[in-house]
Amino acid sequence: MISLQDVTKAYGEQVVLDRFCHVFTTHSFTAIQGPSGIGKTTLLQVIAGLLPIENGRVVMDDQVTNTREQALHPALRHLGFVFQFPALWPHLTVRQNILYGLMRQPHTLREERLAEIISSLEIADLLAKRPAELSGGQARRVSLARTLVTQPRYLLLDEPLNNLDTRLKDQVLTIVSDYWHKHQATVIWVTHEPGEVSGLSPVVRTFCPSGLV
Amino acid sequence: MNLLKKADNKSVSRTNWPERFGHWPFLFVIWLPLVVLFIRAALGIPDLADPDGRLFDYGREAWLLFKTLVYATSVAGTVCLAGFLTATYVCGPGQRQVRSLMFLLLISLAIPSSVHALGWLKWLGLFREIGFAGIASRGWLVSWLVQSMALLPVGVLIIAGGVLIQNREQFLAARLLGSDTRFVIKLLPGLVRPQILTAGAIVWILTLNDYAIPSIFSINTYAIEIFVEYSSSYSLTRTVLKSLPLVLLQTTVLAVVLGLVPQVFLTGRLRDFAGLNFSFPRHVTALSALGPFLALFAVAVPLSVIFLSQDMWRELGLTFEQSVMDYLTSLSICALAIVIGSPLAIWMARWIHARGVSRRALFLLLGPVAMPGTLTGVALIHLFNHVRTNWIYNSLLLPVLAILGRFLPFAVLVILAWLKRLDRELIWAAQLLEPDDARTTRRILLPLLAPGIATGALLMFLMGLGELGASVLTVPPGFSTLTIRLYNYLHYGATDRVLGLSFLIVLTITLSLVPLIFWPRSRQS
Structure with a gap:
């Protein structure tokens, strides 16, 4: 469960989250809609611990993760974040990109997870390549692989279907849906086109600065 | 159910130490001697x-300062004009050659100003031999010419480079709404105004602080006076x-x-x-x-004299x-400056980046640039001239600190x-995948920053190689x-020795x- 309690986040004078309150229940799939620039991405970044908050608190599974004074490190929150753009590290190979989050795990577990994810995402032949050598669709799948290989409990997706063709959109939707069902994760999907995830029967909420309606 | 619980021991502060304290090593090494x-x-x-009750000859020095300011302003004006002409050329026929020109500049x-001086001494001598007897070999005019030529690459790079980071659509829109000449007169100056002002200020400061060229052409400037x-006096107070x-x-x-620095140096990407x-x-x-002709001429003069001399x-x-030995000493000093300066530069850059690029942060960074080289040398001498710091004072560390003091801000x-x-x-x-920020820095941030770090280090090395003002005071016996x-x-x-050096x-x-030429492009961020 993710609970946001009176969370306030501002960029200078502009208040984006104004005593924001909402609870994302465990194993739920929530689609957050709203026009561009309203604060949906900021919400995800606050939950992930990537941005500080001015007030309030974020609680994940009974643990306070964000307050004004402190924040739990993003890597300790068991969450995965899919950015709008792949954000692959250009100096690492695809294999190194994917395994980065598993470097502290035993070798056998790493290889097992890698084999599973590259099979489901059909990227086995890309492992030795670098991001600059990948097409847009390949980069998107590698980025998903990097996020999902750690089997996060919470999956945050920031407009992941932007700039994708129909075929690739369907691929991504299928991958996320399979993951949600298989791992019983809590998914928060930000979009400005709620229709794109209607096939997954999410709970659709509209963003406003004080909460989701 | 009580959902509220204090954060456990794994909570960490939001930022790691370079982003909180990364400015302190910079302040310690660069500002402490000056303070x-x-x-x-x-x-x-x-x-x-x-005994006369007068500290200095105020009248003479005010007049000298005035002449020096006029000299520096005329050099800056010349350089900015050449830079603007080059920017215009880049918009027109110079599109294809722009990157080659930039690389050459x-x-x-890094060519020291004394090398420029030598080149022009030779060329002016040549002009006199072929009949232009009236050309002077010393004085304000020829010093203005040589100083302008020596600093032309700085201005041209900044101003013409400013064209390359503009939004291409702005240019296309101008073409749709008016003549190309009208664009040059009405729009281009405004588009590159920040670059012109910044380049002008930098060239002005560099001219005021240089005494190599003025002394070679027998003019007295305020920097020489300092x-x-x-x-003559060895008096710290009088010098300051x-x-x-x-x-x-x-x-x-x-x-x-300072307000223009982010626009000029910290925003935009070089575009096609x-x-x-x-x-x-x-x-x-x-x-x-x-514009580009003058820039190429400024480069060609010293190089031609060097390479075409049989002697x-x-x-x-x-x-x-x-x-x-002098060569090895120069290399050692510059190499040490890179080794010591690179971590300081990275930490300071991360601190500024985390805090936001404010005027205060930029002043902390660039304030030392306004110090004449002599003053930097004097500051270091008087700070370390003690028994306990003899190991710095009588070693190459002192000129290393001088180079850091003058050029680390640019890195x-x-x-x-x-x-x-x-x-x-x-x-x-x-950060979402690795809780150890040091590891993230090592494996992700530093490799991504590597080209910038290498460029900053190279800049410090090249500028340090040609440094004179502080080195002459700080190099040990x-x-x-x-x-x-x-x-x-x-x-x-x-002359022959000069050409050889x-x-x-x-x-x-x-x-x-x-290495810049062979830097693998596929690894670039």
């Missing part, structure tokens, strides 16, 4: 004794008081242009400028071509034999520009640098830029 200098100078004021940045004051007008003026100008197809009338094209090649072996600026260009999601993606030896040879008229410097510059 101590000014404090000691202030404390020494009551002890100044002058980048190389020439050096002479310290050499004498340099105060210059420091205040330079600091004021720097404070004014091919295909704009501006078409100027012939007279506009010819006028604009003057130089004949004496090269002997020159190297006599100067090998920080380069790394900061690279940091700002970095997609922060690349770092966030790592028994040592000398290439530029000190070159400067001395120039004064004694040992200049060749060594140019060769070193070229070799140090070779």
Whole structure:
């Protein structure tokens, strides 16, 4: 469960989250809609611990993760974040990109997870390549692989279907849906086109600065 | 159910230490000597004794300062004009050659001013031989010419480079709404105004602080006056008081242009400028071509004199034999400056980036640039001239600190520009997967910053190689640098030796830029 309690986040004078309150229940799939620039991405970044908050608190599974004074490190929150753009590290190979989050795990577990994810995402032949050598669709799948290989409990997706063709959109939707069902994760999907995830029967909420309606 | 619980021991502070304290090493190494200098100078004021009741010849010095300011302003104006003409040329026929031109100018940045002086001495002598007897070999006019030519690459790179970071659509829109000539007159100056002002300020400050070229062409400038004051009186207070007008003026100008620094150096990416197809009338094209022509001429003059001298090649072996220790000393000082300075530059850049690029942060970074080289040297001498710090005072560490004091801010600026260009999601993606920030820094941030770090280090190396003002005061007894030896040879008229040393410097510059050519593009962020 993710609970946001009176969370306030501002960029200078502009208040984006104004005593924001909402609870994302465990194993739920929530689609957050709203026009561009309203604060949906900021919400995800606050939950992930990537941005500080001015007030309030974020609680994940009974643990306070964000307050004004402190924040739990993003890597300790068991969450995965899919950015709008792949954000692959250009100096690492695809294999190194994917395994980065598993470097502290035993070798056998790493290889097992890698084999599973590259099979489901059909990227086995890309492992030795670098991001600059990948097409847009390949980069998107590698980025998903990097996020999902750690089997996060919470999956945050920031407009992941932007700039994708129909075929690739369907691929991504299928991958996320399979993951949600298989791992019983809590998914928060930000979009400005709620229709794109209607096939997954999410709970659709509209963003406003004080909460989701 | 109580959902509220204190964060457990795994909670960590939001930022890691370079982003909170990364400025302290920079302040300690760069600002501490200057702060101590000014404090000691202030404390020494009551002890100044002058039987006539006058500390300095105020009238003479005010007049000298005025002449120096006019000199520096005319150099800055000339450089900015050449820069604007080159910017115009880049929009028109120069689109294809722009990157080659930029690369050549980048190389020439590191050629010491005394090498430029030598080149022009030779060329002016040549002009006199072929019949232009009226051309002077010394004085304000020829010094203005040589100083402008020596600093032309700085201005042209900044101003013409400013064109390359503009939004291409702005140019296309101009073509749809008016003539190309009208664009040059009405729009281009406004588009590159920040670059013109910043380049002008930098060239102005560099001119005010340089005494190599003025002394070679026998003019007295205020920077020379400061050096002479310290050499004759060894009085820290008198030297600081004498340099105060210059420091205040330079600091004021720097404070004014600080707001433009982010626009000029920290935003935008170099864009592909091919295909704009501006078409100027012939007279506009010819006028604009003057800019790159002057820039190329400024580079060609010193290089031609160096490479076309038969005497130089004949004496090269002997020159190297006599100067090998100075050469190794110069290389050692610059290499040490890179080793010590690179971490300081990275930490300072990360601190500024985390805090936001404010005027206060930029002043902390660039304030030392407004100090004359002599003052930097004096500050270091007086800070470390004690028994306990003898190991610094009598070693090459002192000139290393001098180079850091003068050029580390530029290395920080380069790394900061690279940091700002970095997609922060690349770092966030790592932070989401790895709780150890040190590891994220090592495996993700530093490799992504590597080109910026290498460029900053290279800039510091090249600028340090040609540094004279602070080096001449801080190099320990028994040592000398290439530029000190070159400067001395120039004064004694040992031209062949000067040419040989200049060749060594140019060769070193070229070799140090070779890695840039072979830097693997696929690894670039």
